[in-house]
Amino acid sequence: MLKLYFEVAKRSFQRTLTYRAAAVAGLATNIFFGLLRVAILLALYGDRQVVEGYTVAGVITYTGLSQAVIAYLSLFGWYDFMYAVHRGDVAADLLKPMNLFSFWLAQDLGRAVASLLLRGVTFMLIYEIFFDLTYPTTIWAWLALATSLLLSWLVSFAWRFLVNTAAFWSPNARGFGRFAFLSVLFFSGFLMPLAFFPAWVQKLASFTPFPYLLNTVVEIYLGIVSGPALVEALLLQAAWALGLIVLVQAVLRFGLRRLVILGG
Amino acid sequence: MLSIVHVSKLEKTFHVRRYHQGRWASLQNLVTRRSRLIRAVDGIDFTIEAGELVGYLGPNGAGKSTTIKMLTGLLVPSSGRLIVNGFVPWKDRRHYVARIGAVFGQRTTLWWDLPVIESFELHRHLYQIPTGRFKRNLAEFNDLLELAPFLDVPVRSLSLGQRMRADICAALLHDPELLFFDEPTIGLDVVAKERIRNFIRHINEERETTVLLTTHDIADVQRLCRRVMIIDRGKLIFDGELARLLERFGGHHRLIVDFAESYAEVAVIGAELLSYSDQRAIYRFDRRKITAPALIQAVSERYAIRDLSIEEPDIETTIRTIYEKRLL
Numbered sequence: 001m002l003k004l005y006f007e008v009a010k011r012s013f014q015r016t017l018t019y020r021a022a023a024v025a026g027l028a029t030n031i032f033f034g035l036l037r038v039a040i041l042l043a044l045y046g047d048r049q050v051v052e053g054y055t056v057a058g059v060i061t062y063t064g065l066s067q068a069v070i071a072y073l074s075l076f077g078w079y080d081f082m083y084a085v086h087r088g089d090v091a092a093d094l095l096k097p098m099n100l101f102s103f104w105l106a107q108d109l110g111r112a113v114a115s116l117l118l119r120g121v122t123f124m125l126i127y128e129i130f131f132d133l134t135y136p137t138t139i140w141a142w143l144a145l146a147t148s149l150l151l152s153w154l155v156s157f158a159w160r161f162l163v164n165t166a167a168f169w170s171p172n173a174r175g176f177g178r179f180a181f182l183s184v185l186f187f188s189g190f191l192m193p194l195a196f197f198p199a200w201v202q203k204l205a206s207f208t209p210f211p212y213l214l215n216t217v218v219e220i221y222l223g224i225v226s227g228p229a230l231v232e233a234l235l236l237q238a239a240w241a242l243g244l245i246v247l248v249q250a251v252l253r254f255g256l257r258r259l260v261i262l263g264g
Numbered sequence: 265m266l267s268i269v270h271v272s273k274l275e276k277t278f279h280v281r282r283y284h285q286g287r288w289a290s291l292q293n294l295v296t297r298r299s300r301l302i303r304a305v306d307g308i309d310f311t312i313e314a315g316e317l318v319g320y321l322g323p324n325g326a327g328k329s330t331t332i333k334m335l336t337g338l339l340v341p342s343s344g345r346l347i348v349n350g351f352v353p354w355k356d357r358r359h360y361v362a363r364i365g366a367v368f369g370q371r372t373t374l375w376w377d378l379p380v381i382e383s384f385e386l387h388r389h390l391y392q393i394p395t396g397r398f399k400r401n402l403a404e405f406n407d408l409l410e411l412a413p414f415l416d417v418p419v420r421s422l423s424l425g426q427r428m429r430a431d432i433c434a435a436l437l438h439d440p441e442l443l444f445f446d447e448p449t450i451g452l453d454v455v456a457k458e459r460i461r462n463f464i465r466h467i468n469e470e471r472e473t474t475v476l477l478t479t480h481d482i483a484d485v486q487r488l489c490r491r492v493m494i495i496d497r498g499k500l501i502f503d504g505e506l507a508r509l510l511e512r513f514g515g516h517h518r519l520i521v522d523f524a525e526s527y528a529e530v531a532v533i534g535a536e537l538l539s540y541s542d543q544r545a546i547y548r549f550d551r552r553k554i555t556a557p558a559l560i561q562a563v564s565e566r567y568a569i570r571d572l573s574i575e576e577p578d579i580e581t582t583i584r585t586i587y588e589k590r591l592l
Binding site: 014 | 340371418
């Protein structure tokens with residue numbers, strides 16, 4: 001069973017690697033906006049050395065990290081499944097003896113890993129030329145980071161897929177998608193670290209899965225959460241991932257009954 | 265014989281959104297929803313025996329593809345009963361599709377950006393095909409479909425004919441008991457079509473795989489199918505042997521006569537004169553009413569004949585007549 005996931009993911013990984021030119025273009029854009037965000041944040045910091053637990057080096061690293069995972073987590077939106085339903089290409093997926101969600105999950109894993117290498121690791125290496133970045137210092141911190149990154153991808157994918165299932169109910173669900181993905185940018189701590197927001201925004205965000213998609217990764221990377229709080233953060237990430245996956249499977253079961261594949 | 269497909273009172277209805285037209289249309293479209301109920305499949309019944317090769321015909325929009333999509337577990341029927349290979353396709357989709365194969369001429373199941381062989385290899389894992397079996401099947405299909413030259417080429421770079429051959433191979437690697445072809449020869453040239461027909465026949469005869477085939481190409485039907493089903497506006501209007509279809513609806517043969525001399529009038533009893541010019545007459549006759557020798561004798565008794573020929577009723581004309589006149 002895991003072997004099958006691996007085989008699907010492997011092909012999706014290869015497929016993502018074939019688009020090298022697109023990766024280079026994306027990388028350049030990420031770097032440009034990363035520098036811009038650093039300039040804005042440093043202007044806001046002024047003479048202050050620490051804001052809400054973020055040091056100057058920390059906040060610079062934060063911009064790097066959040067830019068580096070844009071492609072890995074498809075932060076700006078993802079409509080592939082929606083298109084597959086609208087164009088009827090989902091037929092080809094349904095002819096395969098594999099759970100539909102699992103098939104797409106495995107594909108996205110391959111895409112995500114390729115993006116993490118092409119757009120994530122490369123980005124951090126280039127960023128390192130411009131700035132002094134901070135890094136996790138212990139092997140445990142790296143392990144926690146890796147776990148958190150994996151869970152954040154799961155939360156992200158389950159959310160993206162859930163949004164895409166709107167395709168079963170509407171012939172044009174892009175508007176809804178845009179709203180759903182903008183919410184991610186805001187409440188995940190992509191625009192600003194969540195700690196910078198007023199308490200009520202943080203409270204509101206904590207009822208959504210979005211902080212577990214990025215903010216948690218950042219706080220673990222920078223060591224802002226540690227010890228029992230870190231374990232709790234990872235558990236919450238896992239719980240959201242699991243909850244969303246269960247929800248998606250249920251929604252999918254209803255959606256497939258409504259499926260209409262027109263033409264050919 | 266064993267029935268592999270049972271269909272009874274099968275229905276599929278869709279709601280198709282209708283948009284307002286005119287000056288206030290966009291506003292009206294925003295606040296009201298009008299839809300029309302389409303009965304794509306309107307209560308059909310049939311069974312297919314194991315090992316049969318059945319042609320499923322009908323004009324565009326008649327409900328062919330919708331039927332196939334229900335049979336392959338992609339769509340959930342609105343009502344009726346559907347049991348294929350012991351499964352209710354949509355309910356137990358994953359187990360069901362593991363034992364069938366389907367080719368949709370308009371779509372591909374292959375990985376667009378990857379070499380063809382990658383898709384095949386993935387199928388080996390998806391369907392848990394034993395390696396030996398996989399290699400033997402691939403070798404056999406390679407012989408018949410000549411896949412070797414493009415196995416390592418990305419699917420997006422293939423010609424339509426190559427892509428179709430690759431798709432057909434992919435649908436068969438796991439030895440399905442039942443095969444669905446939805447317009448497998450669409451858009452292909454004559455040679456490519458013939459190759460695919462030969463392959464389908466080979467699969468049906470050598471492997472005894474049951475095949476259900478939809479097509480608009482009458483040659484596909486003539487070469488492959490003994491039995492045809494015709495669907496029109498959601499209803500099954502004919503189900504039987506191809507020969508019987510011709511007997512029933514294509515009963516007209518044509519006699520073409522070249523006369524040795526010019527005659528002012530060449531009508532004969534028992535046949536309808538379709539045209540007469542330049543000493544050539546074309547008659548249409550019903551073989552159940554008058555035999556060809558009798559007609560030829562009737563003509564030759566009255567006129568001097570230089571040459572003559574008889575045309576069999578062709579299936580294309582027959583089916584066209586059925587579609588056009590909705591004969592059934």
